[in-house]
Amino acid sequence: MDVGRGDEVVTQANTCIPTVAAIERTGARPILCDVHAGSATIDPESLRAAVGPGTRAIVPVHLYGQVGSLADVLQVAGERDIPVVEDCAQAHLATDGERYAGTLGAFSFYPTKNLGAIGDGGAVVCHDEELAGRLRRLRVYGQSDRDCHSERGVNSRLDELEAALLRVKVPHLAAWHERRNAIARRYDVALRDTPARPLERLPAREHAYHLYVVRVPERDAFRAALEQRGVGTLIHYPRPVHGHAGYRDLDDGRVSLTRSERLAGEIASLPMFPELKDSEVDRVAEAAREAAFGHA
Numbered sequence: 001m002d003v004g005r006g007d008e009v010v011t012q013a014n015t016c017i018p019t020v021a022a023i024e025r026t027g028a029r030p031i032l033c034d035v036h037a038g039s040a041t042i043d044p045e046s047l048r049a050a051v052g053p054g055t056r057a058i059v060p061v062h063l064y065g066q067v068g069s070l071a072d073v074l075q076v077a078g079e080r081d082i083p084v085v086e087d088c089a090q091a092h093l094a095t096d097g098e099r100y101a102g103t104l105g106a107f108s109f110y111p112t113k114n115l116g117a118i119g120d121g122g123a124v125v126c127h128d129e130e131l132a133g134r135l136r137r138l139r140v141y142g143q144s145d146r147d148c149h150s151e152r153g154v155n156s157r158l159d160e161l162e163a164a165l166l167r168v169k170v171p172h173l174a175a176w177h178e179r180r181n182a183i184a185r186r187y188d189v190a191l192r193d194t195p196a197r198p199l200e201r202l203p204a205r206e207h208a209y210h211l212y213v214v215r216v217p218e219r220d221a222f223r224a225a226l227e228q229r230g231v232g233t234l235i236h237y238p239r240p241v242h243g244h245a246g247y248r249d250l251d252d253g254r255v256s257l258t259r260s261e262r263l264a265g266e267i268a269s270l271p272m273f274p275e276l277k278d279s280e281v282d283r284v285a286e287a288a289r290e291a292a293f294g295h296a
Helices: 017-025 044-050 070-080 129-138 160-191 219-228 245-250 258-264 278-292
Strands: 008-012 029-033 055-059 105-108 122-125 143-145 212-215 267-270
Touching: 008 017, 017 029, 017 055, 017 245, 029 044, 029 245, 044 070, 055 070, 160 212, 160 278, 219 267, 219 278
Parallel strands: 008 029, 008 055
Antiparallel strands: 105 122, 212 267
């Protein structure tokens, strides 16, 4: 995208640090916007307010496996002819009802992802052959042909061992995807009338359910109660980007980030992986229901 030093790239505040690290790798400055309180996906109105004269790209994050309001993001971007690059690290096979995540975006193959290798890896997808050609060059030192480097690039090739494993796993991805959704539906039923509310699922979406995240007012007590019942939980993520000591300067006051900050104090992730047995899912669901109501 030729984004570089002096440019700005807008992304959401409740993402993982690698999102902003990628922006800073270009020399650009990350600009944070807020998210919907219900779904934790990017808020187009906050995005619109965060976009400025120096904005050269927008990076929506399909957090936890749900595609955000991509049509609205594209509308904001289209008003200024700003490219949109999706962070699809957690959104393998997710859709917004019309398109798969990754019309132009980057997927992660980190081992814990829905499609994971045994080490670090990832891929960029796009629908522009010229851009795809440039990406292929950039990943191998800008090499266009043997001993011919037409531009400066980096070493960003996917290791052959990782690729071999991924080729074995790809045919199973759809079944794993369906299993994640089936587990999520069982959790939904168990928590329907409890204080532990699953994050809102936006209309017409195909959720990838990389994570199953709930909001609980008394989050720490909820997690402790689950731990007593033998059910582990995690927090993704316990603070927004600007809540980390190394990134506090990214809260420049351009827009309010209060929803991202509030979410960080209320969210918890329940066990979610396709190998969970139905009996284990039911055990987690029952324990979560009891913990949500504060049962000892």
